[in-house]
Amino acid sequence: AQSVTQLDSQVPVFEEAPVELRCNYSSSVSVYLFWYVQYPNQGLQLLLKYLSGSTLVKGINGFEAEFNKSQTSFHLRKPSVHISDTAEYFCAVSETGGYQKVTFGTGTKLQVIP
Amino acid sequence: GAVVSQHPSWVICKSGTSVKIECRSLDFQATTMFWYRQFPKQSLMLMATSNEGSKATYEQGVEKDKFLINHASLTLSTLTVTSAHPEDSSFYICSARDLQGSGSPLHFGNGTRLTVT
Numbered sequence: 207a208q209s210v211t212q213l214d215s216q217v218p219v220f221e222e223a224p225v226e227l228r229c230n231y232s233s234s235v236s237v238y239l240f241w242y243v244q245y246p247n248q249g250l251q252l253l254l255k256y257l258s259g260s261t262l263v264k265g266i267n268g269f270e271a272e273f274n275k276s277q278t279s280f281h282l283r284k285p286s287v288h289i290s291d292t293a294e295y296f297c298a299v300s301e302t303g304g305y306q307k308v309t310f311g312t313g314t315k316l317q318v319i320p
Numbered sequence: 321g322a323v324v325s326q327h328p329s330w331v332i333c334k335s336g337t338s339v340k341i342e343c344r345s346l347d348f349q350a351t352t353m354f355w356y357r358q359f360p361k362q363s364l365m366l367m368a369t370s371n372e373g374s375k376a377t378y379e380q381g382v383e384k385d386k387f388l389i390n391h392a393s394l395t396l397s398t399l400t401v402t403s404a405h406p407e408d409s410s411f412y413i414c415s416a417r418d419l420q421g422s423g424s425p426l427h428f429g430n431g432t433r434l435t436v437t
Contacts, residue, residue: 238423249326249413249428250364257423296363305352305369305377306417308426312363 208233208299210311218317219287227282227314229271229297237299239280240308241271244294253295256280267291292318322348322418326429333404333436341399341432343414349394350416354426355387358411367412370397404436 211230219225231237238257242250254265261273271282280297297311323346333339343353351372356364368389369377376389386408388400397416401408411433415426 240425242428247329247411247431247433249324249415249430250426251428252425255423255425300423302423306423307366307369308354309366310363313361 208235208237208301208309210297210299210309212297212311212314214314215312216315216317218319220319221289222286224285225283225287225291225316227295227297227316229280229282229311231278231280231297231299233278233299236302238302238306239271239273240298240300241265241269241280241282242296242298242310243267244296244313246293250296253282287316287318289318289320291316322416322427324414324416324427324429326414326432328432329430330433331435333434335405335436336403338400338402339404339434341401341412341414341434343397343399343416343429345395345416345418345427348416348418350397350418351394353391353397353414353416355389355397355399356413356415358413358431360411364413367399372397401434404434406436409434409436 209232240255241253256273264270294313296313300306300308325344327342353370355367370391372391378384391397413431415428417424
């Protein structure tokens with residue numbers, strides 16, 4: 207079984223300030239890691255993913271995340287946020303085999319303050 | 321890029337009626353699609369895995385007779401909420417992978433907001 211923990215349900219940050227959204231996971235087997243963004247009343251859009259290799263992955267819209275195996279973390283960062291980054295962010299893990307079912311964290315609402 | 325189209329985007333129905341939600345992969349074939357349910361301000365809960373040409377695989381606690389899934393072709397999966405009740409009101413989202421390779425991300429439809437009165 208696998209699980210994802212996003213401890214921060216809401217993160218307010220001023221525009222142009224840096225932000226980090228935390229994600230920790232638990233799994234007895236190898237997993238793939240993802241960050242998705244959801245705008246109101248819409249589906250999810252992939253920001254970035256980690257499958258293997260370099261632990262620092264870059265995604266769309268200036269976001270990046272770092273995989274830390276020892277801490278079982280996959281925190282999302284952006285050096286300077288914009289108003290348009292206001293949305294819900296979900297960390298997710300998936301099995302590496304079978305149907306590769308995806309388990310989502312509870313989400314973090316990023317509120318960018320002008 | 322891969323597009324998943326979900327229809328309708330919102331629906332209001334009376335208690336006791338059935339509602340069908342369609343999920344289509346527009347520019348790729350999907351042998352497997354996933355149906356999620358999202359409660360307000362909560363995460364996505366996997367309901368079932370839809371398999372083309374065979375029965376869907378339901379997650380524990382999901383009533384298969386309540387949520388009927390049909391994956392009749394490589395580009396279409398449907399979720400029918402039968403005899404809907406107010407507690408079925410939720411945001412339903414489908415997803416699929418456009419590549420079969422390991423680690424391929426999910427592509428999501430825009431969701432269906434179901435309100436049962």
